[in-house]
Amino acid sequence: MPMLARVLTTEFLKLKRTLALWMVLLAPFVVVLLHTLIGHFGAAQVIARHRDYARDLSQNVTMMWTLLLMPLFITLETSLLAGLEHADKNWKNLLALPSPRWTVYFSKLLVAASLLWLAHLVLIAGTIVAGHFLMWEKPGLLPNGLPLRPIIVPMAKVSVGVLLALTIQHWVSLRWQSFTAAFGFGMMAMVLGFVAVNSADCVPRFPWSMPLHLVRAGGQEAWTMLLTSFAVAAIVAAVGCWEFSRRDVTN
Amino acid sequence: MSDEIIRTIQLTKRFRGKTAVRDVSLSVTRGSVYAFLGPNGAGKSTTIRMLLGLLRPDAGSVALFGAPLSTDRYTSLHRTGSLVENPSVYPHLTAGENLDIARRILGAPPADIDRVLAVVGLGYARGKLVKTFSLGMRQRLGLAQALIGKRELLILDEPTNGLDPAGITEMRQLIRRLPAEFGITVFLSSHLLGEVEQVATHVGILSQGQMVFQGTASDVSALRTPRLRIRASRVDQAHALLIAQGWAADVSAGDLLMTDVAAAATVNRVLVEAGHDVELLTLESATLEDVFLGLTHAEVA
Numbered sequence: 001m002p003m004l005a006r007v008l009t010t011e012f013l014k015l016k017r018t019l020a021l022w023m024v025l026l027a028p029f030v031v032v033l034l035h036t037l038i039g040h041f042g043a044a045q046v047i048a049r050h051r052d053y054a055r056d057l058s059q060n061v062t063m064m065w066t067l068l069l070m071p072l073f074i075t076l077e078t079s080l081l082a083g084l085e086h087a088d089k090n091w092k093n094l095l096a097l098p099s100p101r102w103t104v105y106f107s108k109l110l111v112a113a114s115l116l117w118l119a120h121l122v123l124i125a126g127t128i129v130a131g132h133f134l135m136w137e138k139p140g141l142l143p144n145g146l147p148l149r150p151i152i153v154p155m156a157k158v159s160v161g162v163l164l165a166l167t168i169q170h171w172v173s174l175r176w177q178s179f180t181a182a183f184g185f186g187m188m189a190m191v192l193g194f195v196a197v198n199s200a201d202c203v204p205r206f207p208w209s210m211p212l213h214l215v216r217a218g219g220q221e222a223w224t225m226l227l228t229s230f231a232v233a234a235i236v237a238a239v240g241c242w243e244f245s246r247r248d249v250t251n
Numbered sequence: 252m253s254d255e256i257i258r259t260i261q262l263t264k265r266f267r268g269k270t271a272v273r274d275v276s277l278s279v280t281r282g283s284v285y286a287f288l289g290p291n292g293a294g295k296s297t298t299i300r301m302l303l304g305l306l307r308p309d310a311g312s313v314a315l316f317g318a319p320l321s322t323d324r325y326t327s328l329h330r331t332g333s334l335v336e337n338p339s340v341y342p343h344l345t346a347g348e349n350l351d352i353a354r355r356i357l358g359a360p361p362a363d364i365d366r367v368l369a370v371v372g373l374g375y376a377r378g379k380l381v382k383t384f385s386l387g388m389r390q391r392l393g394l395a396q397a398l399i400g401k402r403e404l405l406i407l408d409e410p411t412n413g414l415d416p417a418g419i420t421e422m423r424q425l426i427r428r429l430p431a432e433f434g435i436t437v438f439l440s441s442h443l444l445g446e447v448e449q450v451a452t453h454v455g456i457l458s459q460g461q462m463v464f465q466g467t468a469s470d471v472s473a474l475r476t477p478r479l480r481i482r483a484s485r486v487d488q489a490h491a492l493l494i495a496q497g498w499a500a501d502v503s504a505g506d507l508l509m510t511d512v513a514a515a516a517t518v519n520r521v522l523v524e525a526g527h528d529v530e531l532l533t534l535e536s537a538t539l540e541d542v543f544l545g546l547t548h549a550e551v552a
Contacts, residue, residue: 003356010352017343084341093339093396096303097356098328249305 007099007107014084015111020077024115027073028123031065036130043138053141054131058150061127066158066212067193070116074162074169075186077115081108082173082182091249101245109170109237116166120159127151154215160226161211164233165189168207171240177251254281255317256404256436257302262311264297271297273460274311279438279453281403282430286447287440288543289457295440296336298457299408302438303333315404329357332402332435334410338393342382346373346392349381350399357400367395370433371425387418394425398433405429406438411446419446426450444543456546463546474542479515481507481522482531489527496521506531 015021038060039046039053046053085091095101131146169189173182193208203213204225214225257279264272272294279285289295300306302313304324313320315327340349350364368374371391376384381392390410397405410426411419427450429435441447447454454471456464464471482505483489490507493500498518500509509518512534522529 006355006358010355013348013352013355014341014344016348088339088342089337090339090341092300092303092305092335093333093393095305096328096331096333096335097353098325099356100325246307248307249300 003099004103004106007103008110011081011107011111018080018084020080020115023073023076023080024119025122027069028065028119028126031061031069031123032126032130034064035061035127036133039130039134039141040138043134043141047138047140052144053134054144054146055150057127057131057134057142057146058154061123061151062154062158062215063212065123065155066162066215067197067209068190070119070158070162070211071165071186071190071193071208073119074112074116074166075183075190078108078112078166078170078173079179079182079186081112082170083179086177086179089251091251095249102241105174105241105244106237108174109167112166112170113163116162117159120155124152124155157214157222157226158211161214161229164210164229164236165207167233167236167240171236171243174240174244255279256281256315257285257438258314258317259298259302260312260314262298262301262313263309264294264301264306265309271460272301272457275457275460275462276311277455277462277465279436281436282434283452284426284430284437284439284450285453285455286451287438287455287457288442288444288447289440290442293457294460295442295457296408297460299333299335299406299438299440302406303331303335304328305335330401330403331406332397332399332404333406333408334390334393334397335406335408337412338389338396340381340384340389340392340396343380345378345380346384346395347377349392350396353396353399359400363399367398370398371395372421386413387415387421390414390418390422391425394422398435402435404436404438408440409442410439411441423450456543458546471542475536476510477512477534477536479507479509479512479518480531480533480535481509481518481529483507483522484528484530489522489525492521492525492527493518 035057039057085094094104128146128148128151131142135142135146169182169186172185176182189208193206196202196206196209197212203209207229210225210229214222217225255278257277259275259277262272262275263270275294275298287295287298297306301308302315304320316330318327320327346368347364350367354361354363364377365374368377371394373388373391373395376388381389384392394410397407407426411422414422423446426437426439429437439447439451451468453467454464455462486502486505486507490500490502493507493509498509498511498514500507515532515534519529519532
């Protein structure tokens with residue numbers, strides 16, 4: 001088995017009995033539950049205005065996830081993955097094993113990305129289940145049924161567009177031992193993301209707001225943004241890995 | 252095949268302009284238990300981290316198994332197990348799962364987990380969560396981790412740190428078994444001199460980042476010159492008397508110390524004739540601690 005795959009299996013093993021997998025379920029669940037409740041309690045108004053809740057559901061779920069829960073999710077997941085090594089000063093043990101350091105760096109990044117993508121799948125599935133529940137519980141709320149494309153396509157875009165923010169947050173979490181530093185950075189980025197959304201200049205450029213802009217963008221612009229963010233994410237990952245590989249392990 | 256398992260040449264490491272390790276040249280041969288001694292802060296852990304590729308030397312080189320670590324790190328570390336300071340474990344995993352991490356990376360067979368757990372006497376605890384372990388159990392688990400796979404060299408940094416006397420004895424017995432039963436060379440750092448004295452075949456002493464002694468255990472014994480300890484009344488006058496008679500003598504902890512052991516009977520007679528009560532007159536060997544303190548210029552409290 002190639003070394004990267006071996007290290008990757010150990011990273012998944014380390015997640016046993018941690019909150020990592022619970023967060024994959026919990027974070028999307030919060031978003032879905034909130035919008036189910038909004039649909040439930042606001043159904044009368046929506047029906048009276050002859051609006052279709054399907055569009056509101058997919059748009060609001062995407063916005064809340066992209067601006068609030070997802071930044072929180074990547075901050076907590078990357079901090080948790082890095083914290084497994086920071087906590088008991090495990091770096092000296094892990095990096096004295098015969099695996100190239102880049103395999104450790106990329107394994108942790110791949111695990112974080114996998115968990116994030118899994119959370120997106122849970123969110124898509126949850127939104128669909130919520131939509132069907134509301135159709136059953138409040139007939140008239142979704143008169144044209146629940147189209148899947150407006151739910152799946154934005155989420156697919158977000159799941160790729162977030163890679164840049166993820167690679168930055170991953171490097172920050174590994175770089176500083178303090179959970180506070182990583183969490184503080186993530187929260188600051190999330191707040192700046194809120195601010196950037198209101199600026200036409202900033203929203204496509206700031207890694208934490210770019211996924212939302214990507215949802216709104218279409219055609220060539222969307223592809224350009226996707227490819228650019230992917231390329232910049234690859235550069236950030238390469239630079240982070242280079243720094244990680246050269247770092248002295250002093251604790 | 253080279254018999255030199257570890258070879259460092261003028262290894263130097265600086266932290267923010269302060270030199271932690273200066274020009275350290277080590278030579279560790281196959282099958283030996285090499286005790287790497289020095290007071291706290293002498294640079295032992297820094298040296299060990301450079302041996303494992305965790306720190307980059309500012310100058311000098313490290314070779315393990317005859318190959319430079321800088322170019323052959325992967326192969327060298329495959330043959331090298333380590334336990335650096337306190338054992339690094341994942342408390343939320345079981346002992347078996349902790350070992351499985353090292354096993355997977357090393358590509359060792361699954362049966363290796365039971366083998367190493369048996370070696371360190373933790374066979375019964377394979378399925379137990381490490382967060383329930385005592386420090387001694389964690390230390391043994393750390394040693395088990397270092398033994399996974401086909402290791403030929405073990406680098407142990409203060410392996411008895413924090414252990415109670417029973418734990419220290421257990422660890423010492425384990426270390427003693429490694430070269431004989433498993434053909435493993437052991438490089439062991441410690442500041443507990445009495446403990447390594449019983450297991451080491453070779454000794455290196457580090458002081459303020461520099462090697463001040465390197466040799467076999469018998470070389471160390473040669474440094475332990477015999478001396479005469481005399482407990483006499485009015486020690487200052489007795490000391491002056493011996494000096495006046497042409498003997499070299501020192502006063503330490505209220506006793507007279509002399510290196511001229513052949514003069515024991517004469518000294519006794521001179522002191523008694525001068526009216527001193529001689530309560531004790533004994534021949535003793537300098538302890539390893541004395542040698543160590545002498546070499547490292549440490550202050551005796």
